[in-house]
Ligand SMILES: *[C@@H]1O[C@H](CO)[C@@H](O)[C@H](O)[C@H]1NC(C)=O
């Protein structure tokens with residue numbers, strides 16, 4: 001008799017601890033879900049560490065302010081957290097989305113999300129070829145297809161489908177490299193530019209992206225965040241090589257970005273009509289970063305033109321950040337960490353606007369609202 005009693009007690013305890021384990025794994029009313037991050041170096045959290053590539057950030061002083069690694073480089077192209085990291089944190093996800101190529105992107109860790117982003121990657125396959133290796137968006141989505149199958153195994157097909165459609169956010173932050181490291185490349189791309197007008201190139205980009213987003217939809221993605229291309233003509237690299245003054249930006253690069261962004265907004269409208277049940281949120285990174293650059297003092301920065309870590313020219317904008325770079329003291333007073341990427345201080349302001357801001361920067365809903373849809 002006593003043994004039957006202790007058996008049932010043990011069974012109850014087992015059930016409690018099992019349900020605790022399931023909850024701890026992220027299956028908890030949808031308050032915490034997954035964040036799947038696609039994109040380029042703005043949100044790469046370490047995938048390029050596992051590639052033979054010329055685009056790498058796992059060298060100091062990158063990551064110097066990243067608390068989770070004790071200030072060691074992780075492959076993030078900034079001094080601290082990326083926009084993706086901050087958004088995950090604020091939405092209550094207990095760990096940063098693991099890089100797909102990292103050895104620990106297996107088992108329950110993926111229930112909080114996976115990061116597929118890769119420095120140098122773009123919408124077009126050819127983008128970033130000067131780095132030898134990088135993950136373009138086509139390949140990033142092939143990888144998500146693998147993850148999708150792992151979800152079926154982890155949760156069972158019907159729960160997995162529910163988890164992906166209702167509790168997961170898919171952010172796509174890409175396009176800058178298609179201009180900077182493809183269409184606008186000096187020398188390498190002159191032939192392309194002669195044979196293909198900006199309109200035709202942007203057409204190709206949008207057509208590719210339409211297919212790519214539709215593939216994600218076929219794999220059950222429903223909550224999308226589309227980041228537009230920032231003011232790439234204002235990054236320290238572009239300002240340095242074009243020998244601009246502090247308050248000037250490269251016109252052609254910004255024009256291309258703006259032209260692409262208009263088409264991206266149209267694509268948002270088109271896909272919202274075409275793909276039932278999907279929400280496409282447009283993140284206006286261009287205006288947000290432009291606001292930081294124009295009114296940097298208002299946000300507590302002392303410069304929006306000079307890279308904190310880098311070398312070369314007036315804006316330290318030629319040689320990427322590495323062990324031999326000069327580094328500023330006041331890292332949170334610089335909008336730009338290196339010749340291309342915002343500092344953690346700038347990322348914080350950007351991320352908070354996307355999370356809680358108004359339709360000026362994020363529409364039709366902000367990320368906090370998207371999460372609870
Ligand atoms: C789950 O939902 C119940 C009832 O709706 C609520 O009381 C509980 O706090 C929720 N748990 C979490 C982790 O959000």
Ligand SMILES: *[C@@H]1O[C@H](CO)[C@@H](O)[C@H](O)[C@H]1NC(C)=O
Nearest residue numbers: 068069095096098102104109
């Ligand atoms: C995965 O590994 C990285 C690098 O070792 C570590 O920083 C991160 O916390 C790990 N994430 C999980 C969820 O285990």
Ligand SMILES: *[C@@H]1O[C@H](CO)[C@@H](O)[C@H](O)[C@H]1NC(C)=O
Nearest residue numbers: 124125126136138139142208
């Ligand atoms: C890009 O490359 C991938 C992988 O090699 C391939 O599957 C895909 O068809 C290519 N896309 C285009 C548009 O060429």
Ligand SMILES: *[C@@H]1O[C@H](CO)[C@@H](O)[C@H](O)[C@H]1NC(C)=O
Nearest residue numbers: 141142145214215216218219
């Ligand atoms: C996912 O992979 C399977 C093969 O395992 C393939 O048949 C399917 O077309 C892929 N789906 C997408 C959207 O790429």
